[in-house]
Amino acid sequence: MELHEALAAKVDTWREAGYPSDVPALAETLEHATEGGDDGAGHLRYLRAAQLRALETYWYLRLVERTPSIPELYTSLYPSTSERLAALGLGAPEFMSIVVDDGYAGLLERIRTDDTFVKAHKLGVLRETLTLDYPSYILALAMGAGKTVLIGAIVATEFALALDTPEPPADLQFIENALVFAPGTTIIESLRELSTIPFAKLLPPRLLAPFEASLKVTFTRDDERGIPVVAGSRFNLVVTNTEKIRIQAIPRRRQLTLASLLDTRDDEATERANLRLQAIAGLPHLGVFSDEAHHTYGQNLETQLKRVRQTVDYLGQATNLIAVINTTGTPYFERQPLRDVVVWYGLGQGIRDGILKDVANNIQSFAFEADQADEFVSYVVTDFLSEYGDHALPDGTPARLAIYFPQVDDLEELEPHVQLAVAKAGLPPTAILRNHSRSSPDEVDAFNRLNDPASAHRVILLVNKGTEGWNCPSLFATALARKLRTSNNFVLQAASRCLRQVPGNDRSARIYLSDANRNALDKQLQDTYSESLTGLGRQRRATTPNIIRLRKTDLPPIQLRRPRRVLTREVAMPTPIAFTRPGIASAGLMTRTTYGVGLANATRRMLTALGDTMEIETSLDTVDTYTAAVTLATTYRVDAWTVLDALRAAYGFDDVPVPHLEPLAEMLEASLGTLVETTTYEDVELAIAKPAGFDAVTLADGSVVRQADISYPADRDHLVFGPDRLSRENPADYGFHYTPYNFDSSPEADFYEKVLRALNLHPDKVREIYFTGAITDPKKTDLAFTYRRDGRDHRYTPDFVVHAQGNRWLLVEIKMSARRQDPVEGEAGVKATAMRAIADANPGRIFYRMVFADAVVPAPDVIAVADFVDANPSSDARE
Numbered sequence: 001m002e003l004h005e006a007l008a009a010k011v012d013t014w015r016e017a018g019y020p021s022d023v024p025a026l027a028e029t030l031e032h033a034t035e036g037g038d039d040g041a042g043h044l045r046y047l048r049a050a051q052l053r054a055l056e057t058y059w060y061l062r063l064v065e066r067t068p069s070i071p072e073l074y075t076s077l078y079p080s081t082s083e084r085l086a087a088l089g090l091g092a093p094e095f096m097s098i099v100v101d102d103g104y105a106g107l108l109e110r111i112r113t114d115d116t117f118v119k120a121h122k123l124g125v126l127r128e129t130l131t132l133d134y135p136s137y138i139l140a141l142a143m144g145a146g147k148t149v150l151i152g153a154i155v156a157t158e159f160a161l162a163l164d165t166p167e168p169p170a171d172l173q174f175i176e177n178a179l180v181f182a183p184g185t186t187i188i189e190s191l192r193e194l195s196t197i198p199f200a201k202l203l204p205p206r207l208l209a210p211f212e213a214s215l216k217v218t219f220t221r222d223d224e225r226g227i228p229v230v231a232g233s234r235f236n237l238v239v240t241n242t243e244k245i246r247i248q249a250i251p252r253r254r255q256l257t258l259a260s261l262l263d264t265r266d267d268e269a270t271e272r273a274n275l276r277l278q279a280i281a282g283l284p285h286l287g288v289f290s291d292e293a294h295h296t297y298g299q300n301l302e303t304q305l306k307r308v309r310q311t312v313d314y315l316g317q318a319t320n321l322i323a324v325i326n327t328t329g330t331p332y333f334e335r336q337p338l339r340d341v342v343v344w345y346g347l348g349q350g351i352r353d354g355i356l357k358d359v360a361n362n363i364q365s366f367a368f369e370a371d372q373a374d375e376f377v378s379y380v381v382t383d384f385l386s387e388y389g390d391h392a393l394p395d396g397t398p399a400r401l402a403i404y405f406p407q408v409d410d411l412e413e414l415e416p417h418v419q420l421a422v423a424k425a426g427l428p429p430t431a432i433l434r435n436h437s438r439s440s441p442d443e444v445d446a447f448n449r450l451n452d453p454a455s456a457h458r459v460i461l462l463v464n465k466g467t468e469g470w471n472c473p474s475l476f477a478t479a480l481a482r483k484l485r486t487s488n489n490f491v492l493q494a495a496s497r498c499l500r501q502v503p504g505n506d507r508s509a510r511i512y513l514s515d516a517n518r519n520a521l522d523k524q525l526q527d528t529y530s531e532s533l534t535g536l537g538r539q540r541r542a543t544t545p546n547i548i549r550l551r552k553t554d555l556p557p558i559q560l561r562r563p564r565r566v567l568t569r570e571v572a573m574p575t576p577i578a579f580t581r582p583g584i585a586s587a588g589l590m591t592r593t594t595y596g597v598g599l600a601n602a603t604r605r606m607l608t609a610l611g612d613t614m615e616i617e618t619s620l621d622t623v624d625t626y627t628a629a630v631t632l633a634t635t636y637r638v639d640a641w642t643v644l645d646a647l648r649a650a651y652g653f654d655d656v657p658v659p660h661l662e663p664l665a666e667m668l669e670a671s672l673g674t675l676v677e678t679t680t681y682e683d684v685e686l687a688i689a690k691p692a693g694f695d696a697v698t699l700a701d702g703s704v705v706r707q708a709d710i711s712y713p714a715d716r717d718h719l720v721f722g723p724d725r726l727s728r729e730n731p732a733d734y735g736f737h738y739t740p741y742n743f744d745s746s747p748e749a750d751f752y753e754k755v756l757r758a759l760n761l762h763p764d765k766v767r768e769i770y771f772t773g774a775i776t777d778p779k780k781t782d783l784a785f786t787y788r789r790d791g792r793d794h795r796y797t798p799d800f801v802v803h804a805q806g807n808r809w810l811l812v813e814i815k816m817s818a819r820r821q822d823p824v825e826g827e828a829g830v831k832a833t834a835m836r837a838i839a840d841a842n843p844g845r846i847f848y849r850m851v852f853a854d855a856v857v858p859a860p861d862v863i864a865v866a867d868f869v870d871a872n873p874s875s876d877a878r879e
Contacts, residue, residue: 003087004140004331004344006077011053011060019056021063023172025164025207029157030056032204043718046201048355050345051150054139057343058154058325066171067135067323070340071108088126088339125333128309129340134316136324138341140331142350144500147327151180151289152197154325158287159235160207163214175287175322176234179280179315181242182291191239191291192219193471220244226275231282238280245277245311277311281318288312288324347499354715356499357476357509361594364510365518368590373410373481374417375590377403380479380512381421381459387510388476389425394504394745395818396453396825399476402460404494406482408436411461414481418459430456436463450474453818467493473502479512483520504745506713544714549707550691551723552737555768557685558783558801558809560842566678567637575671577642579650582663622655631661632668643668681841686782688770688801689737693779708780712742719743729757735769742774747853748799748814754857755802758866765805765869773799773814787834789824796831798848802865806873810847810865811835817852827852844873 014020019027033052035045044052061067065076078084081104085091090107098107110117111127118127129136141147155178162174182191195217200208220227220240229236280286290312315321331341350356368376380403388399403418405411411434422431435447447465449455450472460466460475475498498509513521623631629644647656647664656664694706712720722739723730734756735741743749752771759766775781776797783801786793800812813835819825826832827850835848847868851861 001083001087002337002341002344003074003077003339004341006087007057007060007342008053010064010077011057014060014064015056019059021059022169023063023161023165025161026059026063026157028204029160029202029207030059033202046198047149047153048146049353050141050145050349050355051153054141054150054343054345055153055157058137058139059157061135061137061342062323063172069132069135070129070137073342074339089337090126094121125337126339129338132316132324133313134321134324136312136326136340138326138328138331138338139343140328140338140341141343141345142347142356143329143496144356145345145350146355147291147329148191148193149197151291151325151327152194152199153202155180155194155237155287155289156197156199156202156211159215160203160211162234162285163210164207173285173320173322176285177236177283178238178287178289179245179283180237180239180289180291181245194237194239195219220276227279229279229283231279232284234285236283238283240276242311245274245280277314281315284320285322286315286319287322288315290324290326350499350501354503354713355501357501357505357507359499359509359511362508362510363513363518363594365513365515365593366590367515367593372590374414376512376514377414377479377481378417378421379590380477380481381418382425383512384477384479384510385422385425385427385458388507391476391507392822392825393453393474393502394816395502396816396822397451397455397474397818398453398458399507400450400458400460400472400474401477401479402462402466402472402475402494402497403479403481404466405461405463408438408463410482411436411463415461418461422459427458428456431458432461433457433459434461435465436461453822462494466497470497471500472497473500473505475500475509476507477510477512480517481514483514483516503715543711544717544720545709545711546720546740546742547707548710548738548740548742549705550689550694550738553689553691553706555688555737555770556803557687558846559683559685559807560809560838560846561681562684562785563837563841564680564682566680568676568678577638577646577668577671579646579664579667581650582660622657623661624655625651625653628656628661628664632665635665636668636672638668638672686784688772688781688783689775690780690782693777693781710742710774716742716744719746719749721749726753726756729753730760732760732763732766734759734766735771737768737770738775741771743771744773745814745816746855747816747851747857748773750853750855751800751812751814751851751857751861754862755800755865758862759802759869762866762869767803767805768801769803770801771799772797772801785835785838787831789830796834798835802868804869804871804873808845808847808868808873810849810868812865813848813850814857815850815852817854820852 019030021027030052033045033047033055035043047055061073065073068076074084074087078087081099082091082096084104085095085099085107095107098110102110108130111123112131118124139147139150141150155175158175158178162168162176165174168174180191180194199212203211214235215237216229216233216235217237218227218229218239220238227238227240229238312324316324326340331338331344347356351358351360366376366379381401384401388401391399393399405414415432415434418432419429422429433446433450434443439447446455446457447460450457450460451474466472478494478496478498480494496511498511625647626644629640629647632638633640633643691706694708696704697707698704720740720742722741723733723736735752741752743752748771752769755769759769772781772783776784776795778784781797784795784797787796788794798811799814800810802810802812804810813832815825820827823829824831832848832850839846839848849861849864849868851857853861
């Protein structure tokens with residue numbers, strides 16, 4: 001049993017007992033993480049389940065185990081020597097023989113001191129774990145699990161308990177100052193999330209006020225030599241990147257002493273702590289938090305320690321270091337398991353729990369010649385915009401693509417092809433953003449604001465940027481065009497950036513790779529996750545299957561007048577149709593193979609091919625002249641045979657290249673008359689539910705019901721319920737024309753419950769309320785409207801329909817607050833404009849309202865529905 005598994009069992013027992021300890025405020029704090037949890041049916045207030053489990057484990061180590069070193073922890077959890085050796089990975093016969101001769105302590109001493117022995121058995125990582133003089137734990141949580149928030153939660157609870165417990169037990173010291181550091185500028189930017197954490201959701205009210213009054217947060221600045229903290233002060237949270245505080249010189253391998261580290265003589269073999277580090281060393285009761293902890297492990301563990309580790313060692317000697325908490329996304333380093341991992345939450349779990357996007361069977365690898373990189377990026381951009389062009393996160397942030405290049409020269413060479421593909425998709429040049437070492441301040445600022453829904457950038461071109469620590473949930477695809485020759489798992493970090501998830505998104509991610517980068521990714525997956533990623537390619541977000549059944553089948557249809565666009569030409573055929581062949585370049589060829597992630601037993605590869613390799617003709621798809629003629633004739637409503645004769649005059653019996661269709665259409669447009677658009681109206685009846693579109697099922701009593709199979713993300717189980725849940729609030733039995741209703745969001749469920757209560761106060765004026773947003777299949781409902789966008793019609797179904805006396809209908813749409821200004825989904829967007837046109841065409845009968853909410857629907861929106869029901873119908877709307 002691994003260390004984190006043994007700890008998890010202990011923590012489960014501790015939790016079930018109510019978190020007993022000699023610091024009662026800790027139980028109060030951990031229980032605050034759950035709302036309405038007295039009967040066991042509560043839900044998490046802010047932290048995710050994985051974060052809360054890690055926080056519980058941390059405090060179990062601090063209060064129950066009393067902050068042991070890793071060797072002490074193994075001794076406590078594994079009393080049996082054989083079990084302890086197995087947990088440490090030392091169960092082989094050669095290690096057992098040493099234990100028999102020299103004892104367990106003798107084996108540990110051999111690992112600490114015998115370089116040849118360590119190198120022969122690849123024990124470098126274990127040696128480092130066993131030789132630390134201070135408690136150091138690794139919390140290994142997959143990317144996107146919220147490691148930064150977890151660090152903030154640990155710091156907040158430490159500071160709050162220190163303030164609440166001025167005289168702690170003799171063998172317990174709370175952390176009263178915290179240093180949080182991580183490598184590179186990208187990760188330090190992501191750590192700024194620490195300053196925006198809603199601590200009220202982490203701490204009970206009585207602990208919150210003194211904590212917020214005492215907390216002092218400092219982010220180091222490039223232009224400051226020191227850190228503006230007062231020596232000996234308390235409750236400082238210092239956030240910096242590694243480069244600003246690490247030991248300056250690379251030392252010889254020798255015993256570190258405080259005196260040698262503080263010696264400032266000009267000796268190349270003497271380590272010097274810079275001014276920032278000395279300021280931190282002046283802070284008592286220090287806790288050190290290392291984000292992306294694998295950076296503290298050197299690439300050559302057999303010969304020297306990395307400077308980051310030396311920096312922490314120095315702090316361990318220079319001040320009373322309480323504990324070191326390392327967060328990382330993997331429990332492995334170069335295929336060696338890290339034995340100080342106390343929590344492990346993997347990528348597979350992240351996908352199942354819905355905190356990572358699903359990438360199953362969606363890794364595409366391409367084989368092409370070196371001079372075809374331009375065709376590769378063109379294909380990637382075109383494919384991405386075709387698949388994700390209309391997709392956005394629930395807050396309105398559009399889906400984005402990141403393309404990684406080895407050098408700036410590569411980016412500049414291929415950028416024109418990206419620009420052309422973007423233009424063909426109908427997007428402006430501003431949809432493209434670059435970020436590399438020579439980027440302007442405006443470009444860097446735009447890159448840092450990509451999480452803003454108002455950011456219009458869709459394709460991000462990167463060189464040595466946007467990898468580790470980059471938190472961009474709107475990234476749905478990554479592409480690696482040319483072979484990247486960089487270290488530190490750059491290919492893996494780049495490829496996996498698109499996996500970060502947000503609640504409410506159901507779309508999978510996609511990864512585009514050249515074959516050379518695919519091989520690098522395969523190796524880095526093995527190095528980083530070993531066999532723990534087996535089957536990841538088959539992991540999908542956990543879903544719940546269910547059956548919906550019609551309760552009410554005799555529903556009145558919505559009768560309305562619907563506007564219809566009609567296009568006519570002023571002159572049918574002013575000039576004869578004639579075509580000339582446009583110029584075109586010769587075609588190239590690529591092959592595409594789709595991969596899943598999962599260990600193949602025969603080859604030990606992590607990426608396994610799915611299906612056959614496909615050939616992709618990158619530039620010159622063709623259609624026969626008849627198909628081209630039909631396409632053009634249908635678009636322009638002219639005689640197909642006339643167009644076919646003109647095409648054959650230009651092409652003979654040759655096929656027509658697809659890129660020719662656009663210029664041919666322009667020629668046809670020029671020869672036809674001007675189009676005139678007019679609006680007519682048609683009277684229609686829209687069925688809210690069409691029983692014939694549901695499956696007929698005969699029950700045991702012989703009755704026949706209409707039902708359909710559905711599925712939804714498991715984390716939305718609480719949004720799926722039937723009439724029994726609201727029976728007391730709904731004596732008139734409004735709604736639930738099918739059961740259960742499967743709402744998509746908390747605002748939808750909140751709106752329905754509140755409106756249902758309000759409608760039951762007006763039973764003489766209400767006919768029905770329907771939740772309609774989850775059924776959009778034309779076989780099951782007619783309730784759909786269209787709006788124009790990008791020259792095409794799009795279907796739209798409102799979320800709710802309220803039917804009032806006088807045959808009046810209110811159509812309601814629920815949107816996140818951030819979508820209010822969205823050009824499509826917003827208050828003045830094209831969708832709302834189309835719906836208001838419907839309402840204008842049906843005065844007194846059809847009404848439309850948009851509701852913007854993030855969790856709880858504002859009271860004025862509920863009142864507005866009640867007012868609609870209570871209003872007197874106009875004469876032309878009465879039946």
